[in-house]
Amino acid sequence: MKVSFAHMGTSPIAFEMLLQDLGHEVIYPPKPSERTLSLGVQYAPEFACIPFKIVLGTYVELLMAGAETLVSAGGYGPCRAGFYGEMHRRILQDVGYDFELIFFFPPLKKPADFYRKLLKLKGKNSWRTLIYAVRKAWLMLQTLDDLEIRSHQVRARELKRRDTTAAFRKGLTYLREARSFSEIKEARAAALEELEKVERDDTREPLKVGIIGEIYVQLEPFANFHIEELLGELGVETRRSIFLTNFTRHDILSAAGDKTAIKLAQSYLGQKIGGHGQNSVGDIIRFSQSGYDGVVQLAPFTCIPEIVAKSIIPYLSKKFDIPVFTFFIDEQTGQAGVETRLEAFVDLMHQRRARKREMIQQAG
Numbered sequence: 001m002k003v004s005f006a007h008m009g010t011s012p013i014a015f016e017m018l019l020q021d022l023g024h025e026v027i028y029p030p031k032p033s034e035r036t037l038s039l040g041v042q043y044a045p046e047f048a049c050i051p052f053k054i055v056l057g058t059y060v061e062l063l064m065a066g067a068e069t070l071v072s073a074g075g076y077g078p079c080r081a082g083f084y085g086e087m088h089r090r091i092l093q094d095v096g097y098d099f100e101l102i103f104f105f106p107p108l109k110k111p112a113d114f115y116r117k118l119l120k121l122k123g124k125n126s127w128r129t130l131i132y133a134v135r136k137a138w139l140m141l142q143t144l145d146d147l148e149i150r151s152h153q154v155r156a157r158e159l160k161r162r163d164t165t166a167a168f169r170k171g172l173t174y175l176r177e178a179r180s181f182s183e184i185k186e187a188r189a190a191a192l193e194e195l196e197k198v199e200r201d202d203t204r205e206p207l208k209v210g211i212i213g214e215i216y217v218q219l220e221p222f223a224n225f226h227i228e229e230l231l232g233e234l235g236v237e238t239r240r241s242i243f244l245t246n247f248t249r250h251d252i253l254s255a256a257g258d259k260t261a262i263k264l265a266q267s268y269l270g271q272k273i274g275g276h277g278q279n280s281v282g283d284i285i286r287f288s289q290s291g292y293d294g295v296v297q298l299a300p301f302t303c304i305p306e307i308v309a310k311s312i313i314p315y316l317s318k319k320f321d322i323p324v325f326t327f328f329i330d331e332q333t334g335q336a337g338v339e340t341r342l343e344a345f346v347d348l349m350h351q352r353r354a355r356k357r358e359m360i361q362q363a364g
């Protein structure tokens with residue numbers, strides 16, 4: 001069967017390998033574009049959040065390209081993400097597409113359902129083959145996360161604008177070609193080496209910004225206007241609160257979530273509200289305690305979990321002495337506006353840092 005899935009950051013590299021290892025013909029998902037978004041907007045209910053619309057648009061593009069089966073996963077609980085698989089399926093069937101959607105819920109929430117769907121993807125492969133393929137995909141995901149983290153450190157110190165982005169993209173091509181455990185390890189070393197070759201000024205002390213918010217808009221650069229590249233090119237080192245590997249550990253393989261963020265959030269938002277709302281609250285405190293200069297919250301417009309978190313942010317920002325900038329994102333959000341507001345936020349953080357240093361000098 002011709003299988004595909006939505007594009008989310010660098011993860012398609014790992015998922016393509018996993019599905020090919022299981023013998024499926026994979027249609028590699030295109031990077032989302034304006035066309036993707038307009039297809040999503042055309043078929044989605046107006047009130048749906050931006051991840052829903054971009055993923056829907058991607059599905060339309062994949063079905064037009066011949067995909068027969070789409071694989072996806074979603075949350076469970078108060079956030080509407082748990083309904084998205086079913087909503088996507090019904091909308092696309094109404095439009096006239098004939099396809100199968102395999103939508104995974106976290107295995108601990110619906111074990112029998114998870115097992116049944118896993119069997120479909122496993123096909124005639126042995127369990128041993130499946131486990132081997134999953135372990136290899138996991139190594140690939142870890143490698144992709146490590147590469148991204150390093151790229152954010154290097155970009156904030158690069159001497160020539162976009163050198164890091166070029167090196168990072170070159171590294172991704174090595175990883176996409178890797179198929180065995182040893183090839184992934186070799187590709188990892190070669191990709192990291194590309195980043196190390198970028199000329200940079202290691203004496204710089206860049207501003208450090210934590211990125212929080214909903215998972216899809218954190219992970220997919222098209223959905224967040226390439227915010228990490230933009231900030232990196234303004235000399236800011238970024239660190240996301242969510243990577244696919246930590247999300248899998250905290251929210252898919254365990255029912256507990258990110259215990260550190262939840263504990264930190266406890267006094268301000270004591271219950272799960274779906275999505276990443278509670279994490280956003282805890283992560284602001286975590287970034288403040290780790291000495292970050294600011295936090296950017298990425299919030300899809302109409303995303304209730306992030307709206308609730310946002311309502312507590314002015315209090316947290318004051319109490320933990322950290323500026324927090326919220327981007328509400330929908331299909332009307334424009335690149336130029338994002339860049340201008342980011343530049344203003346970076347200026348504010350520079351002034352704040354200079355003021356703090358002055359105060360320390362005066363006190364000393």
Ligand code: SF4
Nearest residue numbers: 049079081275300303
């Ligand atoms: S967390 Fe927010 S953006 Fe994500 S699916 Fe739920 S409501 Fe939509």
